Amino acid sequence: MTLRRLLVLMWALVALHGLAQEPTPTAEPTPQPRPAPFLVLPLGAGGLELYFNGLTQGTMGLLRLASPNVTEAQAIFDGRAYPFFRPAGEDALYALVVARIDMPARAYPLQVLAALDDGTLQTQQTMIDVQAAGFLRLVFNVPSDRAYLINPEVERNEFARLGALTSRLNPLRQWDAGGFQLPMQSEMVSNFGQYRVLNNTVQTRHTGWDQRAATGTPVYAMARGVVNFAGMLDIRGNYVMLDHGWGIFSGYAHLSQMAVAPGQTVERGQLIGLSGNTGRSSGPHLHWEISVGGEWIDGFSLINGWLP
Ligand SMILES: [Zn+2]
Known part of the structure:
Protein backbone atom coordinates (compact mmCIF):
# COMPACT_ATOMS: atom_id res chain seq x y z
CA MET A 1 0.00 0.00 0.00
CA THR A 2 1.36 3.40 -0.98
CA LEU A 3 1.48 6.23 1.54
CA ARG A 4 -1.10 8.09 -0.56
CA ARG A 5 -3.58 5.17 -0.40
CA LEU A 6 -2.98 4.82 3.33
CA LEU A 7 -3.74 8.52 3.83
CA VAL A 8 -6.95 8.22 1.76
CA LEU A 9 -8.02 5.22 3.84
CA MET A 10 -7.31 7.07 7.08
CA TRP A 11 -9.25 10.10 5.82
CA ALA A 12 -12.21 7.86 4.92
CA LEU A 13 -12.23 6.29 8.39
CA VAL A 14 -12.13 9.72 10.04
CA ALA A 15 -14.90 10.99 7.72
CA LEU A 16 -17.14 7.96 8.43
CA HIS A 17 -16.55 8.37 12.14
CA GLY A 18 -17.50 12.04 11.79
CA LEU A 19 -20.74 11.11 10.04
CA ALA A 20 -21.63 8.64 12.74
CA GLN A 21 -21.20 11.43 15.32
CA GLU A 22 -23.52 13.79 13.40
CA PRO A 23 -26.72 14.42 15.39
CA THR A 24 -29.90 13.40 13.59
CA PRO A 25 -33.30 15.05 14.13
CA THR A 26 -34.67 11.82 15.61
CA ALA A 27 -31.74 11.19 17.98
CA GLU A 28 -32.63 10.66 21.64
CA PRO A 29 -32.29 14.15 23.18
CA THR A 30 -29.99 14.83 26.11
CA PRO A 31 -31.66 17.03 28.74
CA GLN A 32 -29.65 20.18 29.40
CA PRO A 33 -28.88 20.82 33.08
CA ARG A 34 -30.83 23.71 34.59
CA PRO A 35 -28.62 26.82 34.82
CA ALA A 36 -28.27 28.89 38.00
CA PRO A 37 -31.03 31.52 38.36
CA PHE A 38 -30.15 35.23 38.11
CA LEU A 39 -32.28 36.04 41.12
CA VAL A 40 -34.05 34.11 43.90
CA LEU A 41 -36.78 35.77 45.97
CA PRO A 42 -38.54 34.20 48.96
CA LEU A 43 -41.98 32.83 48.12
CA GLY A 44 -43.59 29.69 49.54
CA ALA A 45 -41.39 27.09 51.22
CA GLY A 46 -38.74 27.33 48.50
CA GLY A 47 -38.35 30.43 46.39
CA LEU A 48 -39.19 32.27 43.21
CA GLU A 49 -36.33 31.93 40.71
CA LEU A 50 -35.79 34.29 37.75
CA TYR A 51 -33.74 32.91 34.87
CA PHE A 52 -33.23 36.27 33.16
CA ASN A 53 -31.55 39.56 33.95
CA GLY A 54 -33.92 42.03 32.34
CA LEU A 55 -35.75 41.30 29.09
CA THR A 56 -34.98 42.63 25.61
CA GLN A 57 -38.06 43.73 23.63
CA GLY A 58 -39.54 40.67 21.91
CA THR A 59 -38.09 38.00 24.21
CA MET A 60 -39.40 35.79 26.98
CA GLY A 61 -38.20 35.01 30.48
CA LEU A 62 -38.58 31.87 32.57
CA LEU A 63 -39.82 31.90 36.17
CA ARG A 64 -39.59 28.87 38.47
CA LEU A 65 -41.35 28.36 41.77
CA ALA A 66 -39.43 25.68 43.63
CA SER A 67 -41.99 25.37 46.41
CA PRO A 68 -43.79 22.05 46.91
CA ASN A 69 -46.35 23.81 49.15
CA VAL A 70 -47.55 26.07 46.31
CA THR A 71 -50.70 24.65 44.70
CA GLU A 72 -51.24 27.34 42.06
CA ALA A 73 -49.51 30.53 40.98
CA GLN A 74 -49.77 33.44 38.58
CA ALA A 75 -47.31 36.07 37.37
CA ILE A 76 -48.58 39.59 36.55
CA PHE A 77 -46.42 41.53 34.10
CA ASP A 78 -47.24 44.37 31.71
CA GLY A 79 -50.90 44.21 32.75
CA ARG A 80 -51.21 40.55 31.86
CA ALA A 81 -51.63 37.38 33.90
CA TYR A 82 -49.35 34.43 33.10
CA PRO A 83 -50.27 31.11 34.75
CA PHE A 84 -47.61 28.80 36.19
CA PHE A 85 -47.50 25.24 34.83
CA ARG A 86 -46.35 22.13 36.64
CA PRO A 87 -44.58 19.51 34.48
CA ALA A 88 -45.65 15.93 35.24
CA GLY A 89 -43.69 14.45 38.13
CA GLU A 90 -42.08 17.73 39.26
CA ASP A 91 -42.45 19.71 42.47
CA ALA A 92 -41.63 23.03 40.76
CA LEU A 93 -43.95 25.26 38.72
CA TYR A 94 -42.89 27.37 35.73
CA ALA A 95 -44.19 30.47 33.96
CA LEU A 96 -43.07 32.22 30.76
CA VAL A 97 -43.38 36.02 30.77
CA VAL A 98 -42.99 38.11 27.63
CA ALA A 99 -41.64 41.58 26.88
CA ARG A 100 -43.74 42.69 23.91
CA ILE A 101 -41.92 43.69 20.73
CA ASP A 102 -43.33 47.24 21.06
CA MET A 103 -43.05 47.59 24.85
CA PRO A 104 -41.34 50.91 25.68
CA ALA A 105 -37.90 50.31 27.20
CA ARG A 106 -38.04 51.01 30.96
CA ALA A 107 -38.52 49.14 34.24
CA TYR A 108 -41.81 47.33 34.88
CA PRO A 109 -43.10 45.59 38.02
CA LEU A 110 -43.37 41.79 38.00
CA GLN A 111 -45.70 40.43 40.62
CA VAL A 112 -46.19 36.75 41.49
CA LEU A 113 -49.19 35.48 43.45
CA ALA A 114 -48.96 32.01 44.98
CA ALA A 115 -51.73 29.96 46.61
CA LEU A 116 -50.29 27.73 49.35
CA ASP A 117 -51.61 24.34 50.43
CA ASP A 118 -52.66 25.79 53.82
CA GLY A 119 -55.16 28.02 52.03
CA THR A 120 -53.15 31.26 52.35
CA LEU A 121 -51.98 33.54 49.56
CA GLN A 122 -48.44 34.98 49.25
CA THR A 123 -47.12 37.60 46.85
CA GLN A 124 -43.68 38.69 45.73
CA GLN A 125 -42.68 41.63 43.56
CA THR A 126 -39.59 42.87 41.73
CA MET A 127 -38.76 45.26 38.90
CA ILE A 128 -37.83 44.01 35.42
CA ASP A 129 -35.80 46.15 33.03
CA VAL A 130 -37.12 45.98 29.47
CA GLN A 131 -34.25 46.83 27.12
CA ALA A 132 -34.47 48.26 23.60
CA ALA A 133 -33.71 45.70 20.88
CA GLY A 134 -32.66 48.26 18.26
CA PHE A 135 -34.97 46.90 15.56
CA LEU A 136 -34.23 48.08 12.00
ZN1 LIG B 1 -40.55 36.83 7.14
Whole structure:
Protein backbone atom coordinates (compact mmCIF):
# COMPACT_ATOMS: atom_id res chain seq x y z
CA MET A 1 0.00 0.00 0.00
CA THR A 2 1.36 3.40 -0.98
CA LEU A 3 1.48 6.23 1.54
CA ARG A 4 -1.10 8.09 -0.56
CA ARG A 5 -3.58 5.17 -0.40
CA LEU A 6 -2.98 4.82 3.33
CA LEU A 7 -3.74 8.52 3.83
CA VAL A 8 -6.95 8.22 1.76
CA LEU A 9 -8.02 5.22 3.84
CA MET A 10 -7.31 7.07 7.08
CA TRP A 11 -9.25 10.10 5.82
CA ALA A 12 -12.21 7.86 4.92
CA LEU A 13 -12.23 6.29 8.39
CA VAL A 14 -12.13 9.72 10.04
CA ALA A 15 -14.90 10.99 7.72
CA LEU A 16 -17.14 7.96 8.43
CA HIS A 17 -16.55 8.37 12.14
CA GLY A 18 -17.50 12.04 11.79
CA LEU A 19 -20.74 11.11 10.04
CA ALA A 20 -21.63 8.64 12.74
CA GLN A 21 -21.20 11.43 15.32
CA GLU A 22 -23.52 13.79 13.40
CA PRO A 23 -26.72 14.42 15.39
CA THR A 24 -29.90 13.40 13.59
CA PRO A 25 -33.30 15.05 14.13
CA THR A 26 -34.67 11.82 15.61
CA ALA A 27 -31.74 11.19 17.98
CA GLU A 28 -32.63 10.66 21.64
CA PRO A 29 -32.29 14.15 23.18
CA THR A 30 -29.99 14.83 26.11
CA PRO A 31 -31.66 17.03 28.74
CA GLN A 32 -29.65 20.18 29.40
CA PRO A 33 -28.88 20.82 33.08
CA ARG A 34 -30.83 23.71 34.59
CA PRO A 35 -28.62 26.82 34.82
CA ALA A 36 -28.27 28.89 38.00
CA PRO A 37 -31.03 31.52 38.36
CA PHE A 38 -30.15 35.23 38.11
CA LEU A 39 -32.28 36.04 41.12
CA VAL A 40 -34.05 34.11 43.90
CA LEU A 41 -36.78 35.77 45.97
CA PRO A 42 -38.54 34.20 48.96
CA LEU A 43 -41.98 32.83 48.12
CA GLY A 44 -43.59 29.69 49.54
CA ALA A 45 -41.39 27.09 51.22
CA GLY A 46 -38.74 27.33 48.50
CA GLY A 47 -38.35 30.43 46.39
CA LEU A 48 -39.19 32.27 43.21
CA GLU A 49 -36.33 31.93 40.71
CA LEU A 50 -35.79 34.29 37.75
CA TYR A 51 -33.74 32.91 34.87
CA PHE A 52 -33.23 36.27 33.16
CA ASN A 53 -31.55 39.56 33.95
CA GLY A 54 -33.92 42.03 32.34
CA LEU A 55 -35.75 41.30 29.09
CA THR A 56 -34.98 42.63 25.61
CA GLN A 57 -38.06 43.73 23.63
CA GLY A 58 -39.54 40.67 21.91
CA THR A 59 -38.09 38.00 24.21
CA MET A 60 -39.40 35.79 26.98
CA GLY A 61 -38.20 35.01 30.48
CA LEU A 62 -38.58 31.87 32.57
CA LEU A 63 -39.82 31.90 36.17
CA ARG A 64 -39.59 28.87 38.47
CA LEU A 65 -41.35 28.36 41.77
CA ALA A 66 -39.43 25.68 43.63
CA SER A 67 -41.99 25.37 46.41
CA PRO A 68 -43.79 22.05 46.91
CA ASN A 69 -46.35 23.81 49.15
CA VAL A 70 -47.55 26.07 46.31
CA THR A 71 -50.70 24.65 44.70
CA GLU A 72 -51.24 27.34 42.06
CA ALA A 73 -49.51 30.53 40.98
CA GLN A 74 -49.77 33.44 38.58
CA ALA A 75 -47.31 36.07 37.37
CA ILE A 76 -48.58 39.59 36.55
CA PHE A 77 -46.42 41.53 34.10
CA ASP A 78 -47.24 44.37 31.71
CA GLY A 79 -50.90 44.21 32.75
CA ARG A 80 -51.21 40.55 31.86
CA ALA A 81 -51.63 37.38 33.90
CA TYR A 82 -49.35 34.43 33.10
CA PRO A 83 -50.27 31.11 34.75
CA PHE A 84 -47.61 28.80 36.19
CA PHE A 85 -47.50 25.24 34.83
CA ARG A 86 -46.35 22.13 36.64
CA PRO A 87 -44.58 19.51 34.48
CA ALA A 88 -45.65 15.93 35.24
CA GLY A 89 -43.69 14.45 38.13
CA GLU A 90 -42.08 17.73 39.26
CA ASP A 91 -42.45 19.71 42.47
CA ALA A 92 -41.63 23.03 40.76
CA LEU A 93 -43.95 25.26 38.72
CA TYR A 94 -42.89 27.37 35.73
CA ALA A 95 -44.19 30.47 33.96
CA LEU A 96 -43.07 32.22 30.76
CA VAL A 97 -43.38 36.02 30.77
CA VAL A 98 -42.99 38.11 27.63
CA ALA A 99 -41.64 41.58 26.88
CA ARG A 100 -43.74 42.69 23.91
CA ILE A 101 -41.92 43.69 20.73
CA ASP A 102 -43.33 47.24 21.06
CA MET A 103 -43.05 47.59 24.85
CA PRO A 104 -41.34 50.91 25.68
CA ALA A 105 -37.90 50.31 27.20
CA ARG A 106 -38.04 51.01 30.96
CA ALA A 107 -38.52 49.14 34.24
CA TYR A 108 -41.81 47.33 34.88
CA PRO A 109 -43.10 45.59 38.02
CA LEU A 110 -43.37 41.79 38.00
CA GLN A 111 -45.70 40.43 40.62
CA VAL A 112 -46.19 36.75 41.49
CA LEU A 113 -49.19 35.48 43.45
CA ALA A 114 -48.96 32.01 44.98
CA ALA A 115 -51.73 29.96 46.61
CA LEU A 116 -50.29 27.73 49.35
CA ASP A 117 -51.61 24.34 50.43
CA ASP A 118 -52.66 25.79 53.82
CA GLY A 119 -55.16 28.02 52.03
CA THR A 120 -53.15 31.26 52.35
CA LEU A 121 -51.98 33.54 49.56
CA GLN A 122 -48.44 34.98 49.25
CA THR A 123 -47.12 37.60 46.85
CA GLN A 124 -43.68 38.69 45.73
CA GLN A 125 -42.68 41.63 43.56
CA THR A 126 -39.59 42.87 41.73
CA MET A 127 -38.76 45.26 38.90
CA ILE A 128 -37.83 44.01 35.42
CA ASP A 129 -35.80 46.15 33.03
CA VAL A 130 -37.12 45.98 29.47
CA GLN A 131 -34.25 46.83 27.12
CA ALA A 132 -34.47 48.26 23.60
CA ALA A 133 -33.71 45.70 20.88
CA GLY A 134 -32.66 48.26 18.26
CA PHE A 135 -34.97 46.90 15.56
CA LEU A 136 -34.23 48.08 12.00
CA ARG A 137 -36.68 49.99 9.82
CA LEU A 138 -36.97 48.74 6.21
CA VAL A 139 -38.94 49.93 3.19
CA PHE A 140 -40.29 47.24 0.83
CA ASN A 141 -42.08 47.24 -2.49
CA VAL A 142 -44.40 44.31 -3.11
CA PRO A 143 -44.90 43.25 -6.79
CA SER A 144 -48.02 44.70 -8.42
CA ASP A 145 -49.66 41.27 -8.90
CA ARG A 146 -49.76 40.92 -5.11
CA ALA A 147 -50.48 44.57 -4.34
CA TYR A 148 -54.03 43.64 -3.24
CA LEU A 149 -52.37 42.20 -0.12
CA ILE A 150 -51.02 45.64 0.85
CA ASN A 151 -54.17 46.38 2.70
CA PRO A 152 -54.40 47.32 6.38
CA GLU A 153 -57.63 45.30 6.66
CA VAL A 154 -55.97 42.13 5.31
CA GLU A 155 -53.20 42.75 7.83
CA ARG A 156 -55.66 43.20 10.73
CA ASN A 157 -57.73 40.14 9.74
CA GLU A 158 -54.71 37.88 9.58
CA PHE A 159 -53.33 39.08 12.92
CA ALA A 160 -56.79 38.57 14.47
CA ARG A 161 -56.92 35.02 13.12
CA LEU A 162 -53.42 34.23 14.40
CA GLY A 163 -54.29 35.89 17.71
CA ALA A 164 -57.21 33.49 18.13
CA LEU A 165 -54.93 30.53 17.32
CA THR A 166 -52.17 31.56 19.73
CA SER A 167 -54.38 32.57 22.67
CA ARG A 168 -54.84 28.93 23.71
CA LEU A 169 -52.99 27.82 26.84
CA ASN A 170 -52.49 24.07 26.71
CA PRO A 171 -51.18 23.13 30.20
CA LEU A 172 -49.53 19.98 28.79
CA ARG A 173 -45.91 20.53 27.79
CA GLN A 174 -45.50 18.99 24.34
CA TRP A 175 -41.80 19.55 23.63
CA ASP A 176 -39.24 16.91 24.60
CA ALA A 177 -35.85 17.23 26.33
CA GLY A 178 -34.35 18.38 23.02
CA GLY A 179 -36.30 21.64 23.27
CA PHE A 180 -36.46 23.79 20.13
CA GLN A 181 -34.23 23.81 17.05
CA LEU A 182 -34.14 25.71 13.73
CA PRO A 183 -36.62 24.47 11.09
CA MET A 184 -33.80 24.18 8.53
CA GLN A 185 -30.09 24.91 8.26
CA SER A 186 -29.59 27.94 6.03
CA GLU A 187 -28.61 31.60 6.16
CA MET A 188 -30.86 34.09 8.00
CA VAL A 189 -31.81 36.74 5.43
CA SER A 190 -34.19 38.90 7.47
CA ASN A 191 -34.27 39.50 11.22
CA PHE A 192 -37.07 39.28 13.73
CA GLY A 193 -38.68 42.53 14.84
CA GLN A 194 -37.91 44.84 11.90
CA TYR A 195 -40.30 47.71 11.22
CA ARG A 196 -41.54 47.24 7.67
CA VAL A 197 -43.11 49.85 5.48
CA LEU A 198 -44.77 48.20 2.47
CA ASN A 199 -45.46 50.24 -0.69
CA ASN A 200 -45.82 53.32 1.57
CA THR A 201 -49.19 51.90 2.68
CA VAL A 202 -48.84 49.29 5.40
CA GLN A 203 -46.60 49.61 8.42
CA THR A 204 -45.98 46.32 10.12
CA ARG A 205 -43.47 44.39 12.17
CA HIS A 206 -41.52 41.33 11.11
CA THR A 207 -42.94 38.69 13.44
CA GLY A 208 -40.31 36.04 12.71
CA TRP A 209 -37.07 35.21 10.92
CA ASP A 210 -36.55 34.59 7.18
CA GLN A 211 -34.20 31.86 6.03
CA ARG A 212 -32.78 31.43 2.55
CA ALA A 213 -34.60 28.46 0.92
CA ALA A 214 -35.20 27.48 -2.70
CA THR A 215 -38.78 26.32 -3.31
CA GLY A 216 -39.09 22.68 -2.23
CA THR A 217 -36.59 22.77 0.65
CA PRO A 218 -37.70 20.48 3.54
CA VAL A 219 -39.05 22.31 6.62
CA TYR A 220 -38.86 20.48 9.95
CA ALA A 221 -40.83 20.89 13.19
CA MET A 222 -38.84 23.05 15.64
CA ALA A 223 -40.06 20.93 18.57
CA ARG A 224 -42.60 18.25 19.36
CA GLY A 225 -46.13 19.67 19.10
CA VAL A 226 -49.69 19.36 17.83
CA VAL A 227 -50.71 20.90 14.47
CA ASN A 228 -53.33 23.56 15.28
CA PHE A 229 -53.44 25.08 11.79
CA ALA A 230 -52.50 23.90 8.29
CA GLY A 231 -54.07 25.97 5.54
CA MET A 232 -53.94 29.08 3.38
CA LEU A 233 -53.62 32.63 4.76
CA ASP A 234 -53.52 35.85 2.67
CA ILE A 235 -50.12 37.08 3.87
CA ARG A 236 -48.45 33.89 5.11
CA GLY A 237 -49.65 31.73 2.20
CA ASN A 238 -49.62 28.00 2.98
CA TYR A 239 -49.07 28.07 6.72
CA VAL A 240 -48.51 25.44 9.39
CA MET A 241 -48.75 26.24 13.09
CA LEU A 242 -47.75 23.89 15.92
CA ASP A 243 -49.00 24.11 19.52
CA HIS A 244 -46.15 23.15 21.86
CA GLY A 245 -48.12 23.67 25.08
CA TRP A 246 -47.78 26.37 27.81
CA GLY A 247 -48.80 29.00 25.26
CA ILE A 248 -45.82 28.38 22.91
CA PHE A 249 -46.55 28.15 19.16
CA SER A 250 -44.32 27.90 16.09
CA GLY A 251 -45.46 28.97 12.60
CA TYR A 252 -44.02 28.18 9.15
CA ALA A 253 -45.09 30.41 6.24
CA HIS A 254 -45.07 30.69 2.40
CA LEU A 255 -44.86 26.86 2.05
CA SER A 256 -45.22 25.27 -1.39
CA GLN A 257 -46.54 22.06 0.16
CA MET A 258 -47.83 21.01 3.58
CA ALA A 259 -47.16 17.52 4.91
CA VAL A 260 -49.28 17.60 8.09
CA ALA A 261 -52.94 18.05 9.07
CA PRO A 262 -54.64 19.76 12.06
CA GLY A 263 -54.79 17.57 15.17
CA GLN A 264 -51.71 15.56 14.20
CA THR A 265 -48.84 15.27 16.71
CA VAL A 266 -45.42 15.82 15.14
CA GLU A 267 -42.00 15.08 16.59
CA ARG A 268 -39.10 17.53 16.75
CA GLY A 269 -37.31 17.34 13.39
CA GLN A 270 -40.29 15.77 11.57
CA LEU A 271 -40.99 17.02 8.03
CA ILE A 272 -43.98 19.39 8.10
CA GLY A 273 -43.81 20.75 4.55
CA LEU A 274 -41.70 22.22 1.77
CA SER A 275 -40.68 25.87 1.57
CA GLY A 276 -42.06 28.10 -1.17
CA ASN A 277 -43.25 31.55 -2.19
CA THR A 278 -47.00 31.53 -1.44
CA GLY A 279 -48.83 34.52 0.10
CA ARG A 280 -47.28 37.99 0.48
CA SER A 281 -43.71 37.05 -0.41
CA SER A 282 -41.24 38.65 -2.80
CA GLY A 283 -39.25 35.47 -3.48
CA PRO A 284 -38.85 31.87 -2.25
CA HIS A 285 -37.80 31.69 1.42
CA LEU A 286 -38.91 30.25 4.74
CA HIS A 287 -40.51 32.62 7.25
CA TRP A 288 -40.79 31.03 10.70
CA GLU A 289 -42.11 32.62 13.86
CA ILE A 290 -42.69 31.93 17.54
CA SER A 291 -45.57 33.14 19.69
CA VAL A 292 -45.56 32.90 23.49
CA GLY A 293 -48.60 33.93 25.50
CA GLY A 294 -50.11 35.45 22.33
CA GLU A 295 -47.07 37.67 21.60
CA TRP A 296 -44.49 37.27 18.82
CA ILE A 297 -41.03 36.77 20.25
CA ASP A 298 -37.55 36.26 18.86
CA GLY A 299 -37.39 32.49 18.31
CA PHE A 300 -33.71 32.45 19.24
CA SER A 301 -34.61 33.32 22.84
CA LEU A 302 -36.51 30.00 22.84
CA ILE A 303 -33.89 27.95 20.96
CA ASN A 304 -30.97 29.23 23.05
CA GLY A 305 -32.66 29.59 26.43
CA TRP A 306 -33.06 26.79 28.95
CA LEU A 307 -36.50 25.15 29.11
CA PRO A 308 -37.81 22.66 31.68
ZN1 LIG B 1 -40.55 36.83 7.14
